[in-house]
Every structure is written in structure tokens, then in C-alpha cells.
Amino acid sequence: MTHAGAYLHHVPVVDADILSGAALERTVPILRATGYHVDMEFWEGGAGAGCCPPECSTIGD
Template sequence: MTIAPERTAEAVKDPRELVSPEVFALLVEDIMRYDHVTRAYAERLIGQALVFLKAHAELIKAAATDPEAWVRIVPSVPVDEGWHAFLKRTKPYHEFGMTHAGTYLHHVPVVDADILSVAALERTVPILRATGYHVDMEFWEAGAGAGCCPPECSTIAD
């Protein structure tokens, strides 16, 4: 008799759901063209950028009613590239922010000790997982580096 191990992995949502199929395809094509990567890699990268932006949006919404809810999260270097690709698609990027955060998601690049530390990425990953979307750890391990996101990178417009 064979005993199957109990499944403990929880189901997670696909980050492609966060944008239309057309927008996802445009972003993937942009990453493939400018970064010279495979389609599979570009799809995974854009997925992780979307998960990061969804987490930022949720933090912004929570902080609007409870300032203590704000936690600084940071993109890894590759995920930051995906964020930049989305920024270049201004209309869908604006719509994403309005839909998920109720505001435009600003990006103000800076590098500081917190961003360069492993602690910044370690703080980010559980918040990403809390969104319920798939977190691809290849993009979030300490070796992935840290992107250019400052404390005010995704703030409500002044």
C-alpha cells in the first residue's frame, strides 16, 4: 500500500489576473524586446512586478485609514525592471493604480542602506504572499539584489 503525502501547499492566484490579457501581453513583449529574455522569463517577471504593485496598492489603501499600517516594501532588481516596463505603458499603469490603490502609484528611484539590505527583501516577501498571488522566489531571494524604491515610492499624489 502506498501512502500519499498530505498536501499542504495552498492554492494561489495567478498575477495575470491583475491586468487584462492584452496589457499583460504588451508588457511581456516589452520585456522581451528591451531585456532580450525568453517569453517564459518575461511572463514570470511581469507577474512578479504585478504582485509587488498589488502589495503596494494594498498597503496604500490600508494606510489611508490607518497610518500605522504602512510598511515599506522594495522590489528586487529584476522586479524593478518589470515596474519600469509597466510605467512606460502610462494609460494601463494609471488604470492599475486607480483600480487597486485608488490613486496613481508613484515611482521615485533611490538607493539607501535599507534597500540594499537583505532585511528589506525579507520584509517584502511575506507581504507579497499575503496578497494571495503566486510569489516566484527566484525573483525575491537576496541574490536578486534590491531595486530603487524609496520610502515614498508608491505614495498618494501630492
């Protein structure tokens, strides 16, 4: 993502809320309520696990 001419790298914080799935349980209904389509194939069952540290910070190394 580029903002103001500079690349911004997102490194998610992994805490108990994320690992337990509690954050996901809160986030999905809020996204749906705003009208966003949530493709659960990419969210459930650890599908997003590869984007959390340390994996995401080593991609492309």
C-alpha cells in the first residue's frame, strides 16, 4: 500500500484475542453490517494464519 508516496507495511499484532478467534467473531458481523462481503474461505480455519508474524515478515526474503 502506498500513502503519501511511501510504502506502508502492515504487521498485525498477534495476541490472545487473535489466537482464540475472539477478534474474528467480533469483526465479521461488523464488516457484514457495513455492507462488506466477507468471504469466509479466507478467514476461517486458520486460512489467514500465513499472514501473521513471523511468516508475513519473511515473504520475499
